[in-house]
C-alpha cells in the first residue's frame with residue numbers, strides 16, 4: 614500500500630521515512646519552498662537536521678498530486694489543523710482509507726479527532742490512528758520503536774495494513790480495537806509531560822516525578838473509565854508507554870515546555886526556543902473540559918491548567934497539590 618503522508622513536520626517526515634523503507638511513499642507539506650529544500654538536500658533540515666531520506670521517499674508540494682499517486686492517506690499535522698486538512702483532503706480522497714498520527718483534540722470543543730474525521734468524511738471511510746511512544750528523531754534514525762495502530766472493529770483490516778506498511782526490523786506496530794482509548798492516552802500524556810517537566814524545572818527531584826507520573830496515570834485511567842475506554846489500552850503503548858517516554862525523555866517538546874515553565878520562563882519564551890508544536894498547552898483546556906463534563910477528578914491536570922492560564926504560580930500549584938486532603942490511594 615502506497616501512502617501519501619500529509620504534514621512535513623518532524624513526525625510526518627519521520628513516518629514517511631519509515632514507510633519508505635518498505636514502499637515508495639509521498640510526503641506532502643504546505644510550504645513549497647521548504648519542500649523544494651527537502652528535495653534538494655534529501656533531508657528535512659528544519660525539523661530533523663542531518664538525517665538523510667531513504668531513496669523511495671517522494672517529495673511533493675501539490676496536495677492533489679500527492680493523493681493521486683497514493684493508495685492511502687496518513688495525516689500528521691498538529692491537532693488544531695486536523696479539521697482544516699481533512700476539509701482539503703475530502704474532495705481528493707476518492708475510495709482511499711485515511712489514517713492519522715496527530716495527538717490531541719479539536720480545540721474549543723474537546724472532540725476526539727475520530728469524531729472530527731467521522732463528521733467531515735463520514736464513517737464509511739476506513740480510518741486508523743498511529744500512536745504510542747515514538748520520538749520522530751529516533752524513528753528517523755531507525756532506532757527500535759513499538760507503537761499501536763488503533764481503529765474501530767470494522768476497520769481492523771485497514772489497521773493491519775497500516776501496521777504492515779510500517780513494519781521493519783526496527784519498527785513494530787501492535788493492533789488495537791480501542792480507538793478512543795488510544796487517542797485519549799496520546800493526548801492526556803502531553804498534559805502530564807508538562808506536569809513532570811514543570812517539577813523537574815523546579816528541581817523537585819526524582820520522587821516528585823515518579824509521584825506525578827503515577828497519580829497522573831490514575832487521572833488518565835479515571836477519565837478513560839468514564840468515557841468507556843479499555844483500561845489495558847491506557848496501560849499499554851498509547852497510554853503508559855507514551856507517558857513514560859515524554860515524562861522522562863528530553864526530546865519531548867511538552868516536557869521541555871514544562872521544564873521552561875518550572876524555571877520561570879513564560880509560555881511564549883519557551884515556544885520560541887522549542888520552535889515546534891507543543892500540543893499539551895491546548896490539550897490541557899480540552900482535558901479539563903472532558904473532566905468537567907464527565908465529573909472526573911483530575912487535580913494534576915487542573916493545576917497544570919491553572920499554571921498555563923496564569924491563575925497560579927508553579928510554587929502555589931505544588932503547594933495546593935501537596936495540601937490536598939488525605940484519602941485512600943484507590944477509591
Ligand SMILES: NC(=O)C1=CN([C@@H]2O[C@H](COP(=O)(O)OP(=O)(O)OC[C@H]3O[C@@H](n4cnc5c(N)ncnc54)[C@H](OP(=O)(O)O)[C@@H]3O)[C@@H](O)[C@H]2O)C=CC1
Nearest residue numbers: 621622623624625644690691692694715716748749889890
Ligand atoms: N514529533 C514527534 O516526535 C511526534 C509527534 N506526534 C504528533 O504529531 C503531530 C504533528 O507534530 P510534529 O510533526 O511533531 O510537529 P512539528 O512542529 O514538528 O511540525 C508541524 C508541522 O505541521 C505543519 N502545520 C502547522 N500548522 C499547520 C496548519 N494550520 N495546516 C497545515 N499544516 C500545518 C507545519 O508546517 P510549517 O513547517 O509550514 O509551519 C509543520 O510541517 C502532533 O499532533 C504531535 O503531537 C506524535 C508522535 C511523535
Ligand SMILES: O=C(CO)COP(=O)(O)O
Nearest residue numbers: 745746747748865866867
Ligand atoms: O508524542 C510524542 C512521542 O510519542 C512526542 O512528544 P512531544 O510532542 O512532547 O515531543
